[in-house]
Amino acid sequence: MSDQFVLETRGLVKEFKGFVAVDDVNLKVQRGHIHALIGPNGAGKTTVFNLLTKFLPPTRGTILFNGKDITSLKSAAIARRGVVRSFQISAVFPHMTALENIRVALQSFEGNSFQFWKSGHSLNKLNERCMELLDSVGLTEFANTTTVELAYGRKRALELATTLAMEPELLLLDEPTQGMGGEDVERVVELVRKAAEGRTVLMVEHNLGVVSKLCDRITVLAQGSVLTEGEYKEVSEDPRVREVYMGSANTTQEAVE
Amino acid sequence: MDHPVNQTDIQQAMLDQQKSDQRRKHILNLVLLALLLIAPAVIYPVFLMKILCFALFAVAFNLLLGFTGLLSFGHAAFLATGSYTTGYLLSNYSGLTTEMGIIVGTAAATVLGVLFALVAIRRQGIYFAMITLALAQLVYFMFVQAPFTGGEDGMHGVPRGHLFGFIDLENNLAMYYFVLAVFLGGYLLVQRVVGSPFGQVLKAIKQNEPRAVSLGYNVNQYKVLAFVMSAGLAGLAGSVKTVVFQLASLNDAHWHMSGEVILMTLLGGTGTLLGPVVGATFVVNLEYQLSQGPLGDWVDPILGAIFVLTVIAFRSGIVGEIQKFVRKNMG
Numbered sequence: 001m002s003d004q005f006v007l008e009t010r011g012l013v014k015e016f017k018g019f020v021a022v023d024d025v026n027l028k029v030q031r032g033h034i035h036a037l038i039g040p041n042g043a044g045k046t047t048v049f050n051l052l053t054k055f056l057p058p059t060r061g062t063i064l065f066n067g068k069d070i071t072s073l074k075s076a077a078i079a080r081r082g083v084v085r086s087f088q089i090s091a092v093f094p095h096m097t098a099l100e101n102i103r104v105a106l107q108s109f110e111g112n113s114f115q116f117w118k119s120g121h122s123l124n125k126l127n128e129r130c131m132e133l134l135d136s137v138g139l140t141e142f143a144n145t146t147t148v149e150l151a152y153g154r155k156r157a158l159e160l161a162t163t164l165a166m167e168p169e170l171l172l173l174d175e176p177t178q179g180m181g182g183e184d185v186e187r188v189v190e191l192v193r194k195a196a197e198g199r200t201v202l203m204v205e206h207n208l209g210v211v212s213k214l215c216d217r218i219t220v221l222a223q224g225s226v227l228t229e230g231e232y233k234e235v236s237e238d239p240r241v242r243e244v245y246m247g248s249a250n251t252t253q254e255a256v257e
Numbered sequence: 258m259d260h261p262v263n264q265t266d267i268q269q270a271m272l273d274q275q276k277s278d279q280r281r282k283h284i285l286n287l288v289l290l291a292l293l294l295i296a297p298a299v300i301y302p303v304f305l306m307k308i309l310c311f312a313l314f315a316v317a318f319n320l321l322l323g324f325t326g327l328l329s330f331g332h333a334a335f336l337a338t339g340s341y342t343t344g345y346l347l348s349n350y351s352g353l354t355t356e357m358g359i360i361v362g363t364a365a366a367t368v369l370g371v372l373f374a375l376v377a378i379r380r381q382g383i384y385f386a387m388i389t390l391a392l393a394q395l396v397y398f399m400f401v402q403a404p405f406t407g408g409e410d411g412m413h414g415v416p417r418g419h420l421f422g423f424i425d426l427e428n429n430l431a432m433y434y435f436v437l438a439v440f441l442g443g444y445l446l447v448q449r450v451v452g453s454p455f456g457q458v459l460k461a462i463k464q465n466e467p468r469a470v471s472l473g474y475n476v477n478q479y480k481v482l483a484f485v486m487s488a489g490l491a492g493l494a495g496s497v498k499t500v501v502f503q504l505a506s507l508n509d510a511h512w513h514m515s516g517e518v519i520l521m522t523l524l525g526g527t528g529t530l531l532g533p534v535v536g537a538t539f540v541v542n543l544e545y546q547l548s549q550g551p552l553g554d555w556v557d558p559i560l561g562a563i564f565v566l567t568v569i570a571f572r573s574g575i576v577g578e579i580q581k582f583v584r585k586n587m588g
Contacts, residue, residue, distance in 0.1 A: 055467065086471075087471070114479075162472070
């Protein structure tokens, strides 16, 4: 059981005052899959992410990672276990160079992060690995560029490389293609595909075109609970799914094409 | 500038950059040291010592505001705790050497820093500022009531004593060079901390806290350590100030003082090492010049106006604006 599923939630509930944002969600993410979490705006997708990484405490329910209960762990501890998330809005350190961004992630495992007496040059030994990661997302030539000066698509690529630096077993991507034009979307799809080699990915994604290309399995959320789950073909033909998307029917159609 | 595409070249470019930054830092440090070494030949040493004490206070404060992104509105509490503790010890235990009084004063402020941090660190932004202010007010009222502080009158006639038991600090020059050594120690410590692996994490927390969390950092632990260091150094500034002026007063504990250190830091440039030093020099000078002239009663409104102007027009402060200018015009 724990071999097959990397992540499992049982009866996950998040209530805000008088409002149930996530309602009894039972999610199973199979090892090696790229698993998509889709649903209309306000369905609770990002809230689920926040619960999984403990940016929000769940009201009820359990979260199992590799069969072990991680519900009571703190955010930082969950990240160290290998569940690393990205954010909806690009999450970078704007006034560091691209290389330094990645180095902060690598430093997390060095055990020197409280050493305030040591010279920063001691971090240079991580540069080699940083360059490899930058290279893997095509940012080699921007290594010494301050991140704030990078174009949006490159920031997202950098964010992905930073996340990969953590060697996550389970990668949580919150709308990796959000706000991107066609060409950038293609590039991100390729990057995610590459990143998913040898690991499991759970992603929130609005662009159904991306989902159809990338994902092995899809869970549809609506009003906080799971509407249905299955492969892209099954899910996209489900009349209930079409119905909840009615409000945003245009985007669905576009994306399907 | 053309981009090298070879990985080794890029890494080399980075190392070269580090080296030239390092060299610039060393040169700046040496210039600062040289200026401060000869300064008492030109300027009254007691006035210089006042500047150095406030500069150390502002440098300590900036470790938190400029390099960790935490705005404390209660740093007066640490300055005053250092100040009163050292004042009390040196006044009442004549056998104590001066440096012992200063060390214990600094330690007391550090302990207080731990207490403040444990209460406040979970809060963010304005709430953090308000909690530190509230705690500092508690400390203020404690000092008003406590019998040993002399209440409104303050603590007078604190003996300067002998450093290490044999250097007579009644001599203003000896006192000056001691204060200079302490200041440089604090300044270089902060410089080291900011550039260390720990400083790198603080930078990350300042720039994007949720991201730092998602990379596995327990951000509160880092913030607590930065806060405690800052409190300790602020206490050191207070302790030394008491020895210089032989006086500890409620002024040090008042929230005005917490505001003033914010002004000094912002004016000089947050997030720059030299900024708080320049800011403190500017403010102490201005206060002195104004108090000598006909505008003596106008010190607070004038400082207020400068504060507003800084926030509106020169966010980066004096040193920050100079850095920007240099970067723009020299590549």
